Amino acid sequence: MNRPKSARERSLSQLADFLGVEPTSQVDVKFTGVSSDSRNIEKGDLFIALPGARSHGSAFLATALERGARAILTDQHGDEVASRIASAIPRLVVSKPRSICGLVASWFYGEPSKSLFVAGVTGTNGKTTTTYLLQQIWSAAGYKSGLIGTIGIQMGERKIPATHTTPESDEIQRLLALMKEDGARGVAMEVSSHALSQERVKSINFQAVGFTNLTQDHLDYHGSMESYFQAKRSLFTHDYAELAVISIDGEYGKQLWNEVSIPKQSISVKGKADWYLERRERTADGFELLVRGPEGISIENKFNLIGEHNLENLLVAIALAYKSGIDPLVIATSLPMLTGAPGRLESVVTPTTTTRGIKVLVDYAHTPDAVERVLTAVRAQGVQRIIAVLGCGGERDKAKRPMMGSALNNGADLPIFTSDNPRGENPREIIDEMLSGVVLKEGAEVIIDRRSAIKRAIQLSQEGDAVIVLGKGHETGQEINGVKSPFNDVEELERALSERT
Structure with a gap:
């Protein structure tokens, strides 16, 4: 597993002090990496054993130890398992390890999100395309960036397949640290409702977050549309973000707009908003557009993706790009060059x-x-x-x-x-x-x-x-x-x- 240079040796006592907990052992050890996935453990690492939907991370403790884990961070259940099979290994026990997993990794890697413009995008549909459009606008501006989402992880020219829309919290922090070291200024990240419910994006400092839409999906997990909405809504708080960009064309978007208390900007394909379409004309390949934004901003050019839904995605991407410091003229120049994400039309x-x-x-x-x-x-x-x-x-x-x-x-x-x-x-x-x-x-x-x-x-x-x-x-x-x-x-x-x- 590729380790960031910021992965410097830390001691368990330092982590215990940071978290305000007592180690189970008086023996202090140093660790050189953190992971909640036993398959990614390397010699000298801290293994974070998390509770899961199907099994507890402590079930894989033997694998982690075989691979060289030097210490464990877990909950009471994980501590009981560890005391039976590896009583000598130093442990930190907390009540909710999933809640602090990202915090621990962020601390270990030097809080990488604070040195990046991290833009999170959530919604039922459009997350992937919106993040792809945003990254392409950044590229057109000469703005080196990273991408984390459904199709994979992208760092410069490197592409890594994804297993989840949003990775586990410690993995996200590792990726952010690598992107920072790679010279990235921005990261476009899809944020799924599962990730929000499972606290995978805790300890990420989002400079801006975008909302595309909310329609029925994932009710096998959330149980109801209200629960699904509340999971999405949690991203649009001071705990996570500095600015909200919200499509107000749907009922849930309007509700979110009315409830959000952080600084916000609206986008609409159907009417007036902070960012809206003053003119659109269909072409064989997409649209001719005139976008109006705050402070008299005008962005005019061709956009070669079909579908009204892609106009919603584009406006969210434009608003996020502008917030990151990209000049409107550069955004306008980039529009004809923008392409869709793989597998999207x-x-x-x-x-x-x-x-x-x-x-x-x-x-x-x-x-x-x-x-x-x-x-x-x-x-x-x-x-x-x-x-x-x-x-x-x-x-x-x-x-x-x-x-x-x-x-x-x-x-x-x-x-x-x-x-x-x-x-x-x-x-x-x-x-x-x-x-x-x-x-x-x-x-x-x-x-x-x-x-x-x-x-x-x-x-x-x-x-x-x-x-x-x-x-x-x-x-x-x-x-x-x-x-x-x-x-x-x-x-x-x-x-x-x-x-x-």
Whole structure:
């Protein structure tokens, strides 16, 4: 694991003093790294054993010790486990280790977020695209930056795949320290509701945070929309951020705007706000825009992404970029160069698409609202028919499945219902739940195998049509019964297109 240079040797007594707790042993030890993941422990590290949804970190204590852990920070349960299997190892015991994990890592790495412009973006849809747009604006300004999100971690030219939208708190601090040492001035970070609920972004000093929208998702975790909203809302407080940038086009955005007490700026695609669109004209590739901002700011140029939802993402990114010190003229100059994130309305272009005159797209849309927005965006491009492929993930928010099915059936001319990542569920049963209450239109099909569904969509396409495969976007695997096999929607489309020739 790549260690920041700021990872200097610290003692357990120093950490105990910092936290205001007493070590379980009179023996003081020094440690040279911190990690809550036993697989990343190196000789001389402090292992932070956290409680988890499925298991406690202390269950992996033996692995951490084998890899050279020198001390442990944990709770009472972890202390009991450690006293049985490694009673001699020095320990610090706290009531809520998850709450202070990020604090400990931030202290260890020298509080890296205080030396960076860290912009956090949250919302059901648009986090990835917004952070990508922000980072590209920074790049156009010669502003070296980092990116942390769903698709991965980016530090300069280095790209690392991600396992979570927002990593564990100690890992975030390590990444921020590395980005700081790499010369980054800014970091664009997606902040998920899970990360907020699990306190993964505690001890990060966000200079600004952005809110895109809130629609149904993750109710398997949060239980209700109110709980989901409150998780998002927690980011927009003095505990986390100095400025809030909020899209007020949705009901939850309006509610957030009314409740937030930190300095704030509004954005709107639909009407007047601190940042708004005075003019927009559709083009073949996107829009011609005139953006108005505070203090008489004007930003005018082409923006080559389709979809009203991408205008919302853009305005949030512009407001965050301006807050970070980027000149409006530089922002305006960057607009035509901005591209979408991988798997977000990503075009698949081959000789077949060109000769047959069809549009082929991949999008990560996996909520009812996102499916509706994406299909509306494609429809606005003047295509003949939309042939769309969609499934729902297994072991995730079941309540949204009928709404997903309805959005597909209503928005596509030829909807094809298929599998996503079934995980441990029966794929046919997932599709049946998608079809609950849906009166299928003529031409709709159910094809359980995703590869076959994609091939069928290409077979059905004619000149002027658009084929769009939804749900997985940038993902490179499909999980069925605990086994994750290679699967990439873009590659499957390319294969189907080559076979059609």
